[in-house]
Amino acid sequence: xxxxxxxxxxxxxxxxxxxxxxxxxxxxxxxxxxxxxxxxxxxxxxxxxxxxxxxxxxxxxxxxxxxxxxxxxxxxxxxxxxxxxxxxxxxxxxxxxxxxxxxxxxxxxxxxxxxx
Amino acid sequence: xxxxxxxxxxxxxxxxxxxxxxxxxxxxxxxxxxxxxxxxxxxxxxxxxxxxxxxxxxxxxxxxxxxxxxxxxxxxxxxxxxxxxxxxxxxxxxxxxxxxxxxxxxxxxxxxxx
Numbered sequence: 001x002x003x004x005x006x007x008x009x010x011x012x013x014x015x016x017x018x019x020x021x022x023x024x025x026x027x028x029x030x031x032x033x034x035x036x037x038x039x040x041x042x043x044x045x046x047x048x049x050x051x052x053x054x055x056x057x058x059x060x061x062x063x064x065x066x067x068x069x070x071x072x073x074x075x076x077x078x079x080x081x082x083x084x085x086x087x088x089x090x091x092x093x094x095x096x097x098x099x100x101x102x103x104x105x106x107x108x109x110x111x112x113x114x115x116x
Numbered sequence: 117x118x119x120x121x122x123x124x125x126x127x128x129x130x131x132x133x134x135x136x137x138x139x140x141x142x143x144x145x146x147x148x149x150x151x152x153x154x155x156x157x158x159x160x161x162x163x164x165x166x167x168x169x170x171x172x173x174x175x176x177x178x179x180x181x182x183x184x185x186x187x188x189x190x191x192x193x194x195x196x197x198x199x200x201x202x203x204x205x206x207x208x209x210x211x212x213x214x215x216x217x218x219x220x221x222x223x224x225x226x227x228x229x230x
Binding site: 032046100104107 | 152157162203205211217223
């Protein structure tokens, strides 16, 4: 299957700083990517749909000014957690492709963010 | 609306035991159904899928049958191994072009003991 690479896999940052997470589709072009946050006890929450060349579509309750998403090319989407706080500590996962686009959904390996 | 309900875990089994993880769904159209697996510290991987009623998806000894009459897609494996320990997510894709989004269940943690 296709490969989606997420970087970094782990990051520790100080409270108040910003952190950028990259999601790359390595062998296919992705007009749409998705960002998830995974909470303790494993439940996945879709945060936003990242659309190449246009603004992201955020799910209800997700602060778009805090979680900045940029999808500048067909192979790269970035999630920036701005002014991070300890409660933003979580596992963030991206995916690219969708059954709606005639492909599977391929997931990155996830990023463990710890804000201290 | 569209939703997925999975059995709560954790599910703890001994090696070679039979596994069933229940999944039921609600959908307004004719969805495609998926099982994803997440190994510790990793992202999700597609385990199997079924795109229409009565289809059976299978992979790595796991299987699930798309049952429209009971709106279910239960995951089964005849003999689990320690290496099957992971979180399993049931998901549906609604189709119809209205959205590209997958709808996930809450996940079920499977722990297989030697």
